[in-house]
Amino acid sequence: MADASTPRSSADAPRSPKHEERPQHADLSGPEVGPGSGGPGSSGTDSKGPVLIRTRRTALLGAMFLMATSAVGPGFITQTATFTYQLGAAFGFAILISVLVDIAVQLNVWRVLGVSGLYAQTLGNRILPGLGWALAALIFFGGVVFNIGNIAGAGLGLNAMTGMDARIGGGLSVILALLIFLSKKAGVALDRIVVACGAVLILLMIFMAITTAPPLGEALRQTFVPDEVEFLVITTLIGGTVGGYITYAGAHRLIASGNTGVENVKAISQTSILGIVVATIIRFLLFLAVLGVVSTGVVLAEDNVAADAFSVALGEIGLRVFGAVFWVAAITSVLGCTYTTVSFLTTKNTKDSTKSWYFLGFLVLTTTVFLLLGQAPQTLLIMAGAFNGTVLPLGFAVILYAAWRRRDLLQGYKYPKWLLILGVLVWLLTIFMGYSSLGGLASLWTEG
Numbered sequence: 001m002a003d004a005s006t007p008r009s010s011a012d013a014p015r016s017p018k019h020e021e022r023p024q025h026a027d028l029s030g031p032e033v034g035p036g037s038g039g040p041g042s043s044g045t046d047s048k049g050p051v052l053i054r055t056r057r058t059a060l061l062g063a064m065f066l067m068a069t070s071a072v073g074p075g076f077i078t079q080t081a082t083f084t085y086q087l088g089a090a091f092g093f094a095i096l097i098s099v100l101v102d103i104a105v106q107l108n109v110w111r112v113l114g115v116s117g118l119y120a121q122t123l124g125n126r127i128l129p130g131l132g133w134a135l136a137a138l139i140f141f142g143g144v145v146f147n148i149g150n151i152a153g154a155g156l157g158l159n160a161m162t163g164m165d166a167r168i169g170g171g172l173s174v175i176l177a178l179l180i181f182l183s184k185k186a187g188v189a190l191d192r193i194v195v196a197c198g199a200v201l202i203l204l205m206i207f208m209a210i211t212t213a214p215p216l217g218e219a220l221r222q223t224f225v226p227d228e229v230e231f232l233v234i235t236t237l238i239g240g241t242v243g244g245y246i247t248y249a250g251a252h253r254l255i256a257s258g259n260t261g262v263e264n265v266k267a268i269s270q271t272s273i274l275g276i277v278v279a280t281i282i283r284f285l286l287f288l289a290v291l292g293v294v295s296t297g298v299v300l301a302e303d304n305v306a307a308d309a310f311s312v313a314l315g316e317i318g319l320r321v322f323g324a325v326f327w328v329a330a331i332t333s334v335l336g337c338t339y340t341t342v343s344f345l346t347t348k349n350t351k352d353s354t355k356s357w358y359f360l361g362f363l364v365l366t367t368t369v370f371l372l373l374g375q376a377p378q379t380l381l382i383m384a385g386a387f388n389g390t391v392l393p394l395g396f397a398v399i400l401y402a403a404w405r406r407r408d409l410l411q412g413y414k415y416p417k418w419l420l421i422l423g424v425l426v427w428l429l430t431i432f433m434g435y436s437s438l439g440g441l442a443s444l445w446t447e448g
Helices: 049-071 074-116 120-127 131-162 166-182 186-212 216-224 231-242 246-257 262-294 305-314 316-343 352-373 378-405 417-447
Strands: none
Touching: 049 186, 049 231, 049 246, 049 262, 049 316, 074 120, 074 131, 074 216, 074 231, 074 246, 074 262, 074 305, 074 316, 074 378, 074 417, 120 131, 120 246, 120 378, 131 166, 131 316, 131 352, 131 378, 166 186, 166 316, 166 352, 186 246, 186 262, 186 305, 186 316, 216 262, 231 246, 246 262, 246 316, 246 378, 262 305, 305 316, 316 352, 378 417
């Protein structure tokens, strides 16, 4: 977008696509900065240059950690602990395969959206009118249901950590999230908070992994040469880390920060990979922490493996540590889910005041349902999970088609063939996953 002081008229000189797609609003998008420049027209020697470079770095870190922490929610922790208890060291292989698929998906999603500077729903509508809004509807449904689960997780985390009533804890967590979104520097606050929370999660997981002393040699061996392979576990992990809104969380934050365009391809690709790496580090550390407990032969409560593993490892304080881990994971998922879902309901031209009302409405809606039910409704969670199985192949098809046939939407960027081929192979896998999810949804309706 051109500088705000430039009059907009038919007499204006033609603008490049890059300038057309820059965010208009500072609150949630952050300052418009070029790679190391002081802004449009700067000679590069502006005294604010170092500040803008640091701001750009913060925005990239924020996008990276928003994706990672969105994936690391209460369900993430529960899945990892449960599967480790069931499979032991062989679960490492499932993590490895899911990570490779995640990287292939995120490399394509971040590069296409980042280079185009378009939100996923806008890109979809440019390809086929209405397609983007269909994708947005699916994202919204899944976002509402899973945010109820995230709020419930935040309440349970505070309950384990302090003994506070779970409903009160969930409500207080939502108020915190709302204050972040309504602050004058919401974008900067969001970036810094998700980075800090990600660092806290990693430190807590390192502490747990060291404390439980897992069999590292066995874990390493079975990560590459497992004794057993559970494909269903792998597909579950993939859906949990790049399914639904999580696929677009980091990329949409990147677009809002203004770090888009062909000149930022390298930074876009590196940031997307690092986001997956951060989520992977947390998952592997949690896997090792639980494995250390499981390898002793102790029997854990199957209905709450994660909390029981922490308690066995650390005693009473272990439950508090579990509560801290669960709450941090939940509150960052509330932030990521809310931010990304609202981004599918708006455009970059939407006023910040309007976005604030959307944030408020989304959080009020999901919190009200949580307070009425006390937990995320299991049937809706299953349905949302099934819909997420269709969101990934549909949304990913939009990404791949843009890379293959719509070079005009990518500012003339020549898309790497190897990345496109890799994306198509993974897309075929997501179709299978989506088919399996719809089968589960059909069973659910039949049973209902």
